[in-house]
Structures are given as C-alpha cells and as structure tokens.
Amino acid sequence: MNTTPSTIAADVIVIGFGKGGKTAASTLGHLGRRVVLIEQSPLMYGGTCPNVGCVPTKALVYHAHNRREEDSPGDWYRRSVTTVHQLTSSFRDINYDVLDAHDSLTILTGKGTFVDPHTVSVDVDGRHVTVTGDTILINTGSEPIIPDIKGIRDSAHVITSTDLIHRTDLPAHLVIIGGGYLGLELGAVYRTFGSEVTILEMTSQILRREDDDVARTAISIFENEGINIVTNANVLEIRDGGDGAVVTYESNGEQFSVEADAVLPATGRAPATKGLGLEAAGVSTTPRGAVVVDEHLRTSQRHIFALGDVNGGPQFTYVSLDDARIVLDQLIGEGKRSTADRHSVPRTLFISPPLATVGLTEREARAAGHRIKVGSQNVGEIFAMPRAYIVEETRGIMKFIIDLDTDLILGAALLSVDSQEMINVVSLAMRSGTTATQLQDSIYTHPSSTEAFNDVIGVIVRSDAQASSDAEAA
Ligand SMILES: Cc1cc2nc3c(=O)[nH]c(=O)nc-3n(C[C@H](O)[C@H](O)[C@H](O)COP(=O)(O)OP(=O)(O)OC[C@H]3O[C@@H](n4cnc5c(N)ncnc54)[C@H](O)[C@@H]3O)c2cc1C
Numbered sequence: 001m002n003t004t005p006s007t008i009a010a011d012v013i014v015i016g017f018g019k020g021g022k023t024a025a026s027t028l029g030h031l032g033r034r035v036v037l038i039e040q041s042p043l044m045y046g047g048t049c050p051n052v053g054c055v056p057t058k059a060l061v062y063h064a065h066n067r068r069e070e071d072s073p074g075d076w077y078r079r080s081v082t083t084v085h086q087l088t089s090s091f092r093d094i095n096y097d098v099l100d101a102h103d104s105l106t107i108l109t110g111k112g113t114f115v116d117p118h119t120v121s122v123d124v125d126g127r128h129v130t131v132t133g134d135t136i137l138i139n140t141g142s143e144p145i146i147p148d149i150k151g152i153r154d155s156a157h158v159i160t161s162t163d164l165i166h167r168t169d170l171p172a173h174l175v176i177i178g179g180g181y182l183g184l185e186l187g188a189v190y191r192t193f194g195s196e197v198t199i200l201e202m203t204s205q206i207l208r209r210e211d212d213d214v215a216r217t218a219i220s221i222f223e224n225e226g227i228n229i230v231t232n233a234n235v236l237e238i239r240d241g242g243d244g245a246v247v248t249y250e251s252n253g254e255q256f257s258v259e260a261d262a263v264l265p266a267t268g269r270a271p272a273t274k275g276l277g278l279e280a281a282g283v284s285t286t287p288r289g290a291v292v293v294d295e296h297l298r299t300s301q302r303h304i305f306a307l308g309d310v311n312g313g314p315q316f317t318y319v320s321l322d323d324a325r326i327v328l329d330q331l332i333g334e335g336k337r338s339t340a341d342r343h344s345v346p347r348t349l350f351i352s353p354p355l356a357t358v359g360l361t362e363r364e365a366r367a368a369g370h371r372i373k374v375g376s377q378n379v380g381e382i383f384a385m386p387r388a389y390i391v392e393e394t395r396g397i398m399k400f401i402i403d404l405d406t407d408l409i410l411g412a413a414l415l416s417v418d419s420q421e422m423i424n425v426v427s428l429a430m431r432s433g434t435t436a437t438q439l440q441d442s443i444y445t446h447p448s449s450t451e452a453f454n455d456v457i458g459v460i461v462r463s464d465a466q467a468s469s470d471a472e473a474a
C-alpha cells in the first residue's frame with residue numbers, strides 16, 4: 001500500500017537525484033533538516049553519472065580493452081554490458097539506501113512540477129502528493145539534443161547514448177553524429193569492442209580547442225584504430241531500409257551515403273527544464289532553457305537554487321558536486337563560495353589513452369598576451385616514465401604551457417595513460433600557485449605516471465625568451 005501522505009511540509013525540497021542534489025540532500029538530512037528528494041525514475045537514483053553516464057561508459061572502456069584473443073567480439077561485448085549493468089544497479093541501490101538512511105529525509109519517486117514558488121507536486125504510484133518547502137534545489141540535469149535532420153525522429157535505428165549502452169548486441173556499424181565528448185568516447189569504445197565506427201562532425205576539425213600538436217596526435221591514434229572521422233559533415237537525411245538505416249551526408253561539396261545498424265546523435269545536451277513548471281515558480285530561464293543563476297546559484301527566486309547541468313554551466317559531475325558546495329555554503333556555511341572562484345578546472349576525454357587538459361592551450365596563452373615557454377614530449381620518449389612501457393601504452397604527448405615571467409603553469413594537455421589522475425595534480429598546482437619548477441622537482445613515486453613531470457616540464461620545445469633574444473640579435 002502507498003503510505004505516502006498527500007501533503008508534506010519540508011525545510012528543503014530537492015528536485016532531481018543528481019550529484020549536486022543528492023550531496024546537498026544528504027548533508028542537510030544528516031543535520032536533521034526535513035528534506036524531500038524527488039526523482040522521476042526508479043532507474044535513476046543517483047542521477048545520470050552512475051546510471052547512464054560516466055560510470056557505465058568508463059566501465060565499458062575498461063572492459064573493451066580486456067577481451068582475449070579467444071573471445072568473440074559479440075560475446076565479449078554482451079558479457080561486458082551485463083557486468084556493467086550489475087555495477088550500475090548496485091550503485092543505484094547504494095545511492096538510494098545511503099539517502100534513505102536519514103530519518104528526516106524522504107525520497108519520492110515521480111516527476112516533480114512546480115505549482116507555485118514554494119510548492120511542488122509529484123505523482124507517486126498514482127497518488128498525488130503536494131510538497132511545500134522553504135528552500136528548493138533544482139537538480140534535474142540535461143537531456144540529449146536531437147538535431148533537426150530529415151527522418152531522424154522516424155528511424156528505428158536512431159538511439160540515445162542510454163539506449164546504446166543498454167543494448168546487448170554489438171552494432172556492426174555505428175554512425176555517430178557529432179565528434180565531441182560523447183561521440184569520441186563512445187566511438188573509441190565501440191571500435192575497440194569491434195564495431196565499424198563513423199563519426200560525422202559538422203565543424204572542420206575534432207578537438208578544435210586543443211593545440212595542433214595535441215589534436216594531431218589524438219587524431220592519428222583514432223586513424224590507426226580504424227575510426228572513420230568525417231569533418232565538415234552536413235547530415236541531410238536518415239532513412240530506414242533493409243536491416244538498418246542509410247545516413248546521407250554532404251562533406252566538402254560531395255554527397256555520401258553510409259549504412260548503419262545504429263545511429264547515435266551526440267550533438268550536445270540541453271538543460272532538462274521541460275515540464276518543471278518554472279513559470280509557476282517565477283524562475284527565469286535563458287533562451288536555451290537553462291535556469292538563470294547568480295554566482296551563488298540562486299535563481300530569480302532567492303529561495304530557489306539550481307545545481308548541475310540544469311543551470312547551463314559546464315556539464316561535468318564534479319562541477320555539479322562543486323555547485324552543491326556553493327549552495328550548502330549559502331544554506332549552512334559562511335556564504336563565501338561562488339562560481340567566480342572556480343579556476344583551473346580539469347577535464348578528461350576518456351579515449352585510449354585519455355586526453356586530460358587544464359587551463360590555457362598554447363594558442364590561448366599567446367592570444368591572452370602571455371610570454372610563454374612550452375615543455376613537451378611524446379610519451380614514448382619520456383624516460384623518467386617507465387610506466388608507459390610497463391602497461392604497454394606508449395602513445396600520446398604531454399605538454400605544459402608555462403608563464404616565462406612568473407614560472408606559473410598556465411595550462412597542460414596530457415594525452416597519456418593515467419592522465420585522468422595526473423591532471424588533478426597539475427590543476428591543484430595551478431590553484432595553489434605552485435611553480436612549474438616546483439612541480440618538475442617534486443618527489444613522485446616510482447614507477448608512476450606522474451614522475452613524467454620530472455622530465456617533460458624541463459624539455460622546452462618553444463620559448464618566447466629565445467624568440468626575443470633572436471629578435472635582439474637580428
Ligand atoms: C554518456 C555520458 C557520459 C558522461 N561522462 C562523464 C564523465 O566521464 N565525467 C563527467 O564529469 N561527466 C560526464 N558526463 C556528464 C555528467 O553525467 C553530467 O554532467 C552530470 O551527471 C550532471 O549531474 P546533475 O547533478 O546536473 O544531474 P543528473 O545526474 O543528470 O541528475 C538529474 C536527475 O534529475 C531527474 N529529473 C529530471 N527532471 C525531473 C523532474 N521534473 N522531477 C524529478 N526528477 C527529475 C533525472 O531523472 C536525473 O536522475 C557524462 C554524460 C553522459 C550522458
């Protein structure tokens with residue numbers, strides 16, 4: 001029997017069980033605040049990341065590389081997907097149980113909709129529940145953008161990333177529209193599992209924010225893996241026929257058609273605000289549908305906050321977590337934290353090897369007027385880093401952009417085994433004002449990947465000091 005009361009008065013309502021929302025809910029619940037956490041789907045306790053985002057996709061990267069010669073690609077893929085689902089299912093249960101353990105916290109499963117600025121309605125198992133709250137946190141995440149392409153909504157073979165990682169049959173040919181985070185990561189992982197992969201990117205280059213040397217190294221790795229990347233691609237139509245879909249696109253003035261048994265649009269994600277009733281709450285949104293927030297993540301209604309992807313900020317789990325720190329600081333702290341304090345936030349693209357970056361690229365540093373020097377080496381040539389040889393992954397490049405005048409690190413790009421870990425050290429160094437020389441001369445364990453810094457930072461391949469002295473001599 002559904003015993004949920006039809007009205008609940010709460011101190012804090014959290015709409016959406018994402019990283020920011022659950023962290024804030026748990027902390028406030030622990031302090032005895034009456035918290036109601038509303039999640040629309042029983043398959044999403046814990047949010048996107050552990051259920052259909054970071055965790056399953058990175059687990060698939062791991063499993064894709066572990067196939068033995070004797071395993072057939074299809075069987076290995078099916079086995080991997082099953083194992084990954086067991087993992088996500090256990091994470092989902094843990095997420096629910098940890099929050100449910102707080103006496104003052106109630107989890108309601110149903111879609112939350114604002115009725116007015118202090119009231120949210122939820123249908124729980126067919127029963128209408130009205131929740132009132134002094135403070136409300138919106139943490140509803142984002143959803144895939146489906147581009148306006150002829151036939152895309154009619155094709156049975158067009159799938160989301162969630163559909164893709166849940167299917168147990170390995171697609172023979174996967175066509176991905178968009179060569180950003182999702183397109184490159186999933187393209188790389190399905191290629192490793194054994195699919196033929198074509199990525200159709202509309203701009204003139206993938207990884208276009210990166211410097212040419214870094215982008216070129218990554219692109220040559222993709223090419224060697226046999227991933228077909230088409231740039232300047234304008235997808236014209238998707239039409240079902242036979243066992244799959246035919247994707248027609250135009251690139252550099254020529255028209256092409258490619259057959260696919262799965263087509264994944266990976267063209268960005270938009271804030272999930274549809275059906276939330278934000279108008280009833282008096283909460284403003286941007287033209288792209290993101291909730292408008294100030295640097296303390298307060299919306300146009302002071303008692304309503306928005307955390308994570310829904311506020312239109314960078315779409316990363318750790319940014320949503322940091323949003324929770326800011327909101328908690330407003331609610332129970334000193335009110336000092338703000339999004340304006342955030343800098344040197346690292347990123348990792350989980351291809352193989354991963355590409356982890358932080359701060360400025362060489363191009364951006366020069367454009368910003370810095371005099372710089374660049375320390376860089378190919379991973380296979382970093383003799384201080386035998387780990388690359390130990391784990392048989394010597395592909396990649398590491399690059400540091402250093403301010404010539406202050407010796408501070410302005411940015412780094414690490415395309416290397418373990419770079420998702422190393423980049424956090426660089427990011428911390430940048431935030432704490434550690435100089436490049438200090439980072440280079442630090443004591444690191446051996447054999448580790450971080451000890452590469454002992455070499456790379458000192459291998460200066462370009463320096464504005466050299467350029468100025470050459471100019472003086474001339
Ligand atoms: C395939 C994929 C891989 C990714 N990989 C990475 C990665 O490696 N690293 C990384 O940092 N980021 C990654 N991301 C991005 C990351 O998952 C998101 O930035 C992050 O999960 C956003 O968290 P959030 O707190 O905003 O909300 P989410 O975790 O998205 O949670 C929002 C929740 O709100 C619920 N909800 C929505 N509307 C309502 C409503 N009206 N009522 C009740 N509930 C509602 C949803 O069901 C969902 O559970 C990935 C994303 C995807 C899709």
Ligand SMILES: NC(=O)c1ccc[n+]([C@@H]2O[C@H](COP(=O)([O-])OP(=O)(O)OC[C@H]3O[C@@H](n4cnc5c(N)ncnc54)[C@H](O)[C@@H]3O)[C@@H](O)[C@H]2O)c1
Pocket residue numbers: 147177178179180181182183185200201202203233234235266267268269314315316348349350
């Ligand atoms: N490792 C990670 O941290 C990670 C992994 C996956 C996703 N994410 C997050 O999820 C978000 C969504 O990822 P995403 O890859 O969907 O978005 P994205 O913004 O990273 O990339 C979208 C790509 O699609 C291209 N594109 C857009 N419309 C197109 C069209 N009609 N035809 C062809 N190409 C088109 C864009 O030029 C761009 O390169 C990212 O912003 C990222 O923050 C993070």
